[in-house]
Amino acid sequence: MKHRGILIVVSGFSGAGKGTLMKELLKTYDNYALSVSMTTRKPRPGEEEGKSYFFVDKDTFEETIAKDGLIEYASYCGNYYGTPREYVEACLDNGRDVILEIEIQGALKVKEKFPEALLLFIMPPSAEELKRRLEGRGTESEEVICQRIARAAEEAEGIENYDYIIINDKLDDCVKEMHSIISASRRNPKRNKELIADMRSELDALVKGE
């Protein structure tokens, strides 16, 4: 029997190392698929269609909304961003675990539509370490770093909505722990309705002496 995959929502502070973590997770284990978002934003240099994003125009995006083709979407700085439903559903049906990397508002919308989704929040080991990592990139102005920290403080308000916190201290350990947490969640009764129903009817049959 093929089990349906798990829908995994990953959020976390900018600078928590989500990108590297996802890359390692997908490289190390073969049960994961990364969802690709749809956006009306213009591609940046180096971004690839269908890999970084699905780049579409506003009409196409709104048509997709109209036919309920997105699991969640939001508008940000004048552009739409959303998660196309078709790819996610196809992966889940094939037993693959699909990762959506989205921020907290999107995560909560997904949880509403998919109560069995697993919500993971990635954190650095400390706020100081977060600041160090943001500064270490060397690509951002002090103002941008400050904005990101302010944004992190806002996102931190929603951590209780997540199922698990993942502390990204040492990358290798973190990848293993994340995989182990996802594997454990397969044993949640919500994800084993069929197994439970089978056990019940088998037991009932035995009681009746069938």
Place this chain on the structure above:
Amino acid sequence: MKHRGILIVVSGFSGAGKGTLMKELLKTYDNYALSVSMTTRKPRPGEEEGKSYFFVDKDTFEETIAKDGLIEYASYCGNYYGTPREYVEACLDNGRDVILEIEIQGALKVKEKFPEALLLFIMPPSAEELKRRLEGRGTESEEVICQRIARAAEEAEGIENYDYIIINDKLDDCVKEMHSIISASRRNPKRNKELIADMRSELDALVKGE
């Protein structure tokens, strides 16, 4: 900083192999402590005071109830059975993970008092296998086996109240999986209130430029 241990409630069908599983878990990992129940039932041959049970008289048991010294208790076939609070709390404070092996009604009572408790339900891979294991003991009459299966059918009604299902197929794998599920649960936001509070205040301090 020493983390408080996790209170783990283990239930499951008679014949699911809970006893062997607990024994292996405690032998393999050193973070667990097994709670010892208090009872007014008379000791059976081979049972040891303080190991199998704390054997007390009715008055002592009722005094313990009166001073809220039990996490949960129930009366069964004219005898009291309960979980003494003191030992459990002391272990948890010392960072040890305490396992209570109790049936579903007790498990639900514990969850009410300790919402952060982790409820695990042990199942055999199938009802047929359960029957085979009960028969395999060779010590029980057909009637007793039948009663146990009927009891299992009743208990199966409550599986959704548990956090995780543990399928006891191969013992070694099952012990590892159980340990891994318990470890994962350490990352639940409910069990990391301090960490989250610290991160929030550190972030706020950074935003204010302190």
